[in-house]
Amino acid sequence: MNVSPYEMALTQLEKAAELAGIEHDYLEVLKKPMREVIVHLPVRMDDGSIRVFTGYRVQHNNARGPFKGGIRYHPKVTLDEIRALAMWMTWKTALMDLPFGGAKGGITCNPRELSRSELERLTRRYAWAISSIIGPYEDVPAPDINTDESVMAWIADTYSRLVGRWEPGVVTSKPPQLWGAEGRREATGFGVAIVAREAVKELGLRPRETTVAVQGFGNVGYWAARFLWEMGFKVVAVSDSKGGIYRREGLNPVEVKEHKLEEGSVVGFPGAEAISNEELLELEVAVLIPAAIERVIHSGNVDEIKARIIVEGANGPTTPEADSSLFDRGILVVPDILANAGGVTVSYFEWIQALTREKWPRNRVLKSLEEKMVRAFREVVEDSRKLEVDLRKAAMRIAVLRVVNAMKLRGFWP
Ligand code: NAD
Numbered sequence: 467m468n469v470s471p472y473e474m475a476l477t478q479l480e481k482a483a484e485l486a487g488i489e490h491d492y493l494e495v496l497k498k499p500m501r502e503v504i505v506h507l508p509v510r511m512d513d514g515s516i517r518v519f520t521g522y523r524v525q526h527n528n529a530r531g532p533f534k535g536g537i538r539y540h541p542k543v544t545l546d547e548i549r550a551l552a553m554w555m556t557w558k559t560a561l562m563d564l565p566f567g568g569a570k571g572g573i574t575c576n577p578r579e580l581s582r583s584e585l586e587r588l589t590r591r592y593a594w595a596i597s598s599i600i601g602p603y604e605d606v607p608a609p610d611i612n613t614d615e616s617v618m619a620w621i622a623d624t625y626s627r628l629v630g631r632w633e634p635g636v637v638t639s640k641p642p643q644l645w646g647a648e649g650r651r652e653a654t655g656f657g658v659a660i661v662a663r664e665a666v667k668e669l670g671l672r673p674r675e676t677t678v679a680v681q682g683f684g685n686v687g688y689w690a691a692r693f694l695w696e697m698g699f700k701v702v703a704v705s706d707s708k709g710g711i712y713r714r715e716g717l718n719p720v721e722v723k724e725h726k727l728e729e730g731s732v733v734g735f736p737g738a739e740a741i742s743n744e745e746l747l748e749l750e751v752a753v754l755i756p757a758a759i760e761r762v763i764h765s766g767n768v769d770e771i772k773a774r775i776i777v778e779g780a781n782g783p784t785t786p787e788a789d790s791s792l793f794d795r796g797i798l799v800v801p802d803i804l805a806n807a808g809g810v811t812v813s814y815f816e817w818i819q820a821l822t823r824e825k826w827p828r829n830r831v832l833k834s835l836e837e838k839m840v841r842a843f844r845e846v847v848e849d850s851r852k853l854e855v856d857l858r859k860a861a862m863r864i865a866v867l868r869v870v871n872a873m874k875l876r877g878f879w880p
Contacts (some may be wrong), residue, residue: 469785471550471760473766477552477786482862485855488837492870499526499552502545505595507573509588512581521592523571525605526552529872532603533569534559534810536542536610537592537617543572543828551610554781555810558803559867562842564814567869569605571596577612589617593624600625602635602821608813619737634820642675645823647816649831654779655689655757656832657808659799660839662690663697668847669774669798677751679703681710683722686779686806686835690755691719699753703746704732707758710746711738748772750873756783763788771797778802790850793856801858803865804846812836 473876476497483493507519512831522545525533535555538548548570556568573592577585599605609618618637622644625636649656666676667822676699680687683704691701700716709729711717719739725735733740747754747762748770756762757779763771776792777800778784784792784799791797815831821879826834849859 469761470546471782472546472553474782474786475550475553478862479712479866481786481859482866486863486867486870488866488870493871495873496527496556496866496869498876499524499549500528501525501599501706503596504545504597505592507588507591507595509584509591511584519573519575519588519592521573521595522548523596523599523605523607524548524552524569525599526568526570527556527869527873528567528605529806529869529876530567531565532567533605534564534566534608534813535569536608537569537613537621538570538572538610539575539577539612539617540572541574541576543574548572551781554803556869557862558807558810560848560865560868561803561861562656562807562811562814562838563868564811566606566810566814568612569607571607572610585617586620588826589620590624592623594628594744597625597628600636601629602633602817606636606638606813606817608638608810615639618646619644619646624807628643628850631713635817638816638820640816640820645816645820645825647812647819647830647831648826649835650812650816651685652689652693653812653831653835654686654806654809655691656693656846657811657835657839658690658755658757658777658779658805659693659697660808660836661805661843662694662699663773664840664843665775665777665798665800665815666753671774673698676700676753677702678753679746679751680755680757680758681746681762682780683726684757686725687755687757688719690757690777690779691717692723694753702751703741703749705741705743705746705758706732709733709736710741710743710748712746713738713739727772739870753777755779755836759783759814761785763792765791767792768792773797774793776800776807781806785802789856790852799857801861804842804857804861806840807842808835811835 551570754773
């Protein structure tokens with residue numbers, strides 16, 4: 467149960483490589499990121515003192531195009547975690563057939579303890595420190611936990627000042643006024659809802675009879691719940707870090723969101739029963755969407771999971787041990803690299819818009835996203851049937867094969 471994120475990522479890679487018949491040499495290359503940068507960042511604090519923060523940028527693979535991946539600000543950020551997330555980005559961009567590779571970055575810090583100006587100085591120092599390895603055609607960062615549009619605007623500005631021209635293509639999820647894509651905020655949750663809808667069709671269930679529980683009512687969880695509710699699904703439970711709520715007759719995610727904005731949590735929503743996060747995972751629902759943190763479904767609770775479909779909104783919510791047990795019990799798991807790929811897909815649309823200085827309306831963004839999500843879902847389902855494996859193995863196999871084929875065609879130089 468205490469397997470590290472990178473160990474988890476390696477286990478998944480090894481299984482996929484075996485299934486795909488990847489040669490040992492290529493597997494060895496893929497196990498290691500191409501580049502890992504650690505930077506120590508002295509930052510002037512508001513009280514005049516200097517504090518040194520540690521930041522990372524891990525670039526896993528760029529055989530298919532510029533590195534792509536978010537930047538996370540969190541007290542628990544470690545190199546091991548960033549490495550795993552960078553590798554997952556390689557698979558996610560390959561599976562969605564985007565012209566990108568995979569990377570991830572982070573700074574070990576607690577943004578809640580920093581003022582806005584300290585956050586800006588820290589961000590700009592980090593952007594400066596990694597400026598020689600990022601760029602619209604080299605490595606395109608994006609937000610992740612605790613980083614937002616403002617952080618992206620500061621990175622875009624710092625990078626642009628350094629190179630002497632405005633380069634909106636250097637990061638994605640910028641504010642809409644700075645070539646940020648319309649629809650980016652809801653993109654990941656929308657993608658989760660689309661694949662959940664497809665998975666439900668796959669099992670022959672009807673939306674109105676389909677109950678849904680969502681763990682984590684943040685960006686991904688809220689939008690997934692809201693789109694599914696709009697499609698006619700019955701969202702019966704949601705939660706956040708403070709706890710969960712359940713209502714057999716269904717919850718309106720928009721009203722729950724209003725309650726959360728006022729009270730700071732979904733807990734206490736009128737007319738709903740209080741449940742714990744653990745109880746939410748074990749509810750008898752058709753669709754379970756873990757959309758909060760890693761490793762919440764593990765060998766200790768997997769036997770209690772009663773959902774028929776799990777759609778992984780979060781990255782890495784299921785441990786490899788739990789995965790095998792869910793497959794044996796016939797529970798359909800739509801893996802993270804497919805389920806939450808909506809965000810990076812719209813980032814790709816944003817990148818195109820930044821490079822061409824064009825603006826797409828929101829409906830074009832979401833329509834293009836829906837097409838890409840459905841196509842990827844169908845590809846993965848077909849392969850999983852042919853090979854008689856779970857969706858994660860099928861998705862990983864497609865992704866790893868695409869990356870290895872690109873590596874073979876390009877060759878190694880120098
Ligand atoms: P967020 O911070 O907006 O929301 C996270 C939610 O989870 C919050 O409601 C928080 O209260 C809740 N939470 C935190 N710890 C919890 C716990 N122990 N139990 C239950 N709930 C808990 O973050 P987000 O952007 O929605 O990201 C959620 C997950 O989705 C992460 O794993 C992230 O890596 C992944 N993801 C996000 C995106 C994106 O575009 N935002 C894209 C791909 C993957």
